[in-house]
Each structure stands twice: as structure tokens, then as C-alpha cells.
Amino acid sequence: MTTSNEAGTDTPRAALVVVANRLAVERTTAADGSAGWQTSPGGLVTALVPIMQAKDGAWVGWHGAPDEELEPFHHDGIDMIPVALSAGEVEEYYEGMSNATFWPLYHDSVAFPEFHREWWDAYVAVNRRFAEAAASAADDNGTVWVQDYQLQLVPSMLREMRPDLRIGFFLHIPFPPSELFQQLPWRRAVLEGLAGADLVGFQVPGAATNFLNLLRRRLGWDTHRQEFVRPDGSRGRAAAYPISIATQAFEDLANSPEVVERAAQIREDLAAETVFLGVDRLDYTKGLRQRVRAFGELFTSGELDPEKVVFVQVATPSRERVEEYKRLRDDIELLVGRINGDSGQLGRPPIHYLHQSFPRDEMAALYRAADVMVVTPLRDGMNLVAKEYVACRSDNDGALVLSEFAGAARELKQAWQVNPYDIDGMKEAILAAGRAGKQETRRRMRALRKQVATHDIDHWAETFLADLDAI
Structure with missing residues (x-):
């Protein structure tokens, strides 16, 4: 809907x-050189767009170009509210505080946070700009859903x-135990920032427990089970809502004739009896060094x-201007x-290393192959x-080796679970998964597929919003 503000101009x-670091659209360039927008392909956008279309929703986010200001625009039934960032803010707020402080700290300090x-x-400053944009965009008594570690304040x-x-x-990322979180000089401000929400969602129950413990120990707030009480007496809740994928869409894509043919071509090109696959962003949290070393020792x-x-390892380029990522590559x-x-x-070569991005249909073909x-x-x-791979295995074959330190391990219990720091243990799991008989792999895969089918991205979004509405 659209209403008029005090200045007399129309404001959506x-x-x-929804408030996220990035808008739900990305720029396109037509054959004639004209610019436009298309909906981003990510799972979060896919899940929320139908809900937002039904509710006349608005999406607040950065449009991806520094030092450029854009007016709000309408796309595919949703009001897009661009938030401008300067090049300096991209460097300090995004590359700095978000990705060189929060990211490593929240991932158990796999790399040292700065x-x-x-x-x-x-x-x-940037969080306040996002908050102001959301405050202007929301209708009276409306709902605002803030996403991820870039916007914790x-x-x-x-409020x-x-x-x-x-x-x-x-x-969307882990939340660390108190021993690590307490290193943060601005720990109180972050806790109070998150606790401004009526419902704070995490991937796993342990993260919600960490957050509630910190509210009690660092801020002195009362907590009871999943609830916390602010100093003014108002209440909020913290709980786990494991995110997922558009399961049926992945399965349909994997079963399309084009992807089936491409998967067969991949198998023919590799000319191997057994194909192992890894797919990750090139990031120090993904355990690539340990995984490649384990395969090297096995070969x-x-x-x-x-x-x-x-062994095929796809490593999608990530944050290539950051020194830590250059060293990892x-x-x-x-x-x-x-x-x-x-x-x-x-x-x-026994290892095919692909440092590039692939479209969804090529990824589905790799999963199938x-x-x-x-x-x-x-x-x-x-x-x-891990869930995408399971969704693409409609024939109930294939095996999954999964780190016990991934949030998905709580749901995908029939995977061969490993401690990625234990190279010998990882090697044993890789061999066990590769040598397992069809009866065992199908038994495990059927259970994995049932979990992923019944807990898809729509279930995640609908459950969170229903619980938020109920508060």
C-alpha cells in the first residue's frame, strides 16, 4: 500500500x-545496453517473495554499488528500498566489522577477529541508516524481519x-559461546541490539542458549526457558529455526532432461568409477585445507x-580482496x-579443482553426478x-559425509558425520561412504530426503513468521 507523508510525497x-544487507534484486543489462533489475536467485528471496507479494511487502537493502543513491522502486510486487553506502562504509562496515570481526568471531575464531x-x-552508522529506512517503510503495527550479522543493532x-x-x-551464521563472544569490545551494545527483537532466531538450539546465557550473565536480565525480560518489563523470545532450501525446486531441476543429460556427460568426461564432490565458497571456515589433505593422503x-x-572440488570465489582469502586460495x-x-x-588428475561460480543447473548436474x-x-x-545434494538424489542413492560442526548435522543424522579437524577420522568416513553398499546408502538417503522434504525453506519462513505473529 502507499500513504502520504507529512511533506506531501508518496512513501510506500x-x-x-524485510531488512537485509542486500536487496532482493540484482542489476541486469539487456542486449540493447539498457539496465534493469531481476529477482536474486537465493533461497531466502525465493521463500519470502510470495509472502511479501501477498502482504504488499517492502525489502530494505543495499543495491550493491557504492557511492550511488537510488530512489525506492517497485519490482515484482514488492517495494524495493535501496540504502546507500559509501565506498568507505563498504570497507569499514561490511569488509571490516562484518567480515573481519563478526564473521571469524562467530565461527569460533577459526581466523583471528580484528x-x-x-x-x-x-x-x-550504517545500522542506523537501515533502521531509519525500515521505520519509514513499515505500516502502523507492521512486521519487520531483520536478517543476519551485518544488522545486529x-x-x-x-524499537x-x-x-x-x-x-x-x-x-544465518553461528552464534558463539560466551567465552568467545566476550572478547568483543562492544558486546553489550550487540546483545541489546539483538534483544530489541520480539523474536530472535538462530540456526540451532545451542546458539539460542548461548544468547540467553549472555543476556543473563552480561546484562543481568531475567530469562526463563526461551524468554528474556528487558529492563522495561517487556519480553522477547530466542529460539532455533533451522533454515533450509527450496527442496522441490531443486529436485525438479535435477530431474529435468537437460540436467540429467549434463550429469551423464560429467560422468563420461571424468571417466571414474566413483566421483567425490565438494562445493563451498572459498572461505577459511569451510575446512578446505583439511579436506584436500585427507584426499591427498588417500590417493x-x-x-x-x-x-x-x-575428487571434484568447486570453490566459489569469495572476498578476493581480503588478504586471508588470498592466502587460502x-x-x-x-x-x-x-x-x-x-x-x-x-x-x-585425481583432484579437479574449480575456482569459479556455476549456475544452478550446472550445480544440480554435479550433485546428480x-x-x-x-x-x-x-x-x-x-x-x-548438504541439503541441496540430498534434494537432487531422487533415486535415493548417493552418500553424504558431513561435519558435525555444521548446523545441518542436527537434522541430517543419517550422514557419515566427521570431526573435520581429525584427518584420519575424515579419511575413514570418506572410505566408508565410498565403499558402502546400495542397501545402506539408500536406507540413509531415504531418511535424509524425508527430513529435507518436510523441512524446506517455506516451512522455515512460515514457522518463524507465525511464531512472531503469535508474540
Whole structure:
């Protein structure tokens, strides 16, 4: 709906507002050179767009170009509210505070977090800008759903600006134990920021427990089970809502004639009896060094025959301007090169390393072509790649090796679960999954597929919003 503000100009006012670091659209360029917008392909957008269309929703987010201001626009039944960021804010708020402080800290300090006051100042300023945009976009007594670690201060800021709103927050990455969180110089502000939400959602119950414990121990607030009580006597709730994927859409894509044909071509090109697959962003939390080392030792020892077995690792480029990621890329490429040099033959490397992005249909073909999916992050909020692989295995075959430190491990209990820091244990699981008989793999895969089918992205979004409405 649209109402008029005091200045007399029309401002969109929505019953449901989603606030995320990025808008739900991305830029396109037509053949004639004209620019436009298309809906982003991510699972979160796919899940929320129908709900927002039904509720005249608005999406607040950065449009991706620094030092550019855009007016709100309408796209596919949703009001898009762009938030402008300067190049300096992208560097300090996003690359700095969000991805060099919160990201490593929340992932169990797999890399050392950095603490810089100027980054924090930018983070506060940008969060306030997002909160102001959401406050202007939300209708009276509307609902605002804030997404992820880049915007942890927005809930409390919104509560101050618009106490009439119902506010939800969901953290897509892990939330650390108190021993790690307490390193953060601005820990109180972050806790109060999150606790401005009526419902704070996490991927797993342990993360919600960590948050509630910190409210009690660091802020002195009363908590009872999943509830917390603010100093003014108002109440909020913290609970787990494991995110998922558009399961049926992935299954339909994997069964399309084009993807079936492409998967068969991949198998023919690889010319291997057994295909292992890894798919990750190139990120230090994904356990790539340990995984590649485990495969290297298996090929060197002959436990995996490089003439019959191949390991395909897709590493999607990520944050390539950050020094830590440059070092990781160099390390992986050197390690893969050494293993292929030691164990490979002319024209037949045992490890195929692909540092590039692929469209969804190519990913579905890879999932369909792989006998064993190996997902071994050192720490992960959920890991949707594991669920995507399961969704694409409609024939109930295939095996999943999964890190016990991924949030998905709580749901995908029939995977071969491993401690990614234990190289020998990972090697044993890889061999067990690769050598398992059809009866065992199908028994496990049927259970995995049932879980992923009944708990898809729509179930996640509908459950969270229903619980938020009930508060």
C-alpha cells in the first residue's frame, strides 16, 4: 500500500518489511545496453517473495554499488528500498566489522577477529541508516524481519523509533559461546541490539542458549526457558529455526532432461568409477585445507585408486580482496597441484579443482553426478549445500559425509558425520561412504530426503513468521 507523508510525497508503507544487507534484486543489462533489475536467485528471496507479494511487502537493502543513491522502486510486487553506502562504509562496515570481526568471531575464531573502533563507528552508522529506512517503510503495527550479522543493532534501534512494530531477527551464521563472544569490545551494545527483537532466531538450539546465557550473565536480565525480560518489563523470545532450501525446486531441476543429460556427460568426461564432490565458497571456515589433505593422503596411500576415483572440488570465489582469502586460495592451489603431481597421470588428475561460480543447473548436474558429497566445514551455521545434494538424489542413492560442526548435522543424522579437524577420522568416513553398499546408502538417503522434504525453506519462513505473529 502507499500513504502520504507529512511533506506531501508518496512513501510506500508495507505490512511486512524485510531488512537485509542486500536487496532482493540484482542489476541486469539487456542486449540493447539498457539496465534493469531481476529477482536474486537465493533461497531466502525465493521463500519470502510470495509472502511479501501477498502482504504488499517492502525489502530494505543495499543495491550493491557504492557511492550511488537510488530512489525506492517497485519490482515484482514488492517495494524495493535501496540504502546507500559509501565506498568507505563498504570497507569499514561490511569488509571490516562484518567480515573481519563478526564473521571469524562467530565461527569460533577459526581466523583471528580484528577489533577496530572506526569499523564499529561505521557499523553503528550504517545500522542506523537501515533502521531509519525500515521505520519509514513499515505500516502502523507492521512486521519487520531483520536478517543476519551485518544488522545486529537494527532491532533495538527500530524499537526506539517505532515501538508499535513487531520485530523479528534471524542470524544465518553461528552464534558463539560466551567465552568467545566476550572478547568483543562492544558486546553489550550487540546483545541489546539483538534483544530489541520480539523474536530472535538462530540456526540451532545451542546458539539460542548461548544468547540467553549472555543476556543473563552480561546484562543481568531475567530469562526463563526461551524468554528474556528487558529492563522495561517487556519480553522477547530466542529460539532455533533451522533454515533450509527450496527442496522441490531443486529436485525438479535435477530431474529435468537437460540436467540429467549434463550429469551423464560429467560422468563420461571424468571417466571414474566413483566421483567425490565438494562445493563451498572459498572461505577459511569451510575446512578446505583439511579436506584436500585427507584426499591427498588417500590417493598417496592407494586406499583411493586415482585411476578409478576422482575428487571434484568447486570453490566459489569469495572476498578476493581480503588478504586471508588470498592466502587460502594460494594454499589450496599449491596443495592440489602437489597431490596431482604426486598421484596423477598424464591427462588424469585425481583432484579437479574449480575456482569459479556455476549456475544452478550446472550445480544440480554435479550433485546428480557425484556418488559421495563431502561437506566438512570447521564451523557452519547450517550449510545448505548438504541439503541441496540430498534434494537432487531422487533415486535415493548417493552418500553424504558431513561435519558435525555444521548446523545441518542436527537434522541430517543419517550422514557419515566427521570431526573435520581429525584427518584420519575424515579419511575413514570418506572410505566408508565410498565403499558402502546400495542397501545402506539408500536406507540413509531415504531418511535424509524425508527430513529435507518436510523441512524446506517455506516451512522455515512460515514457522518463524507465525511464531512472531503469535508474540
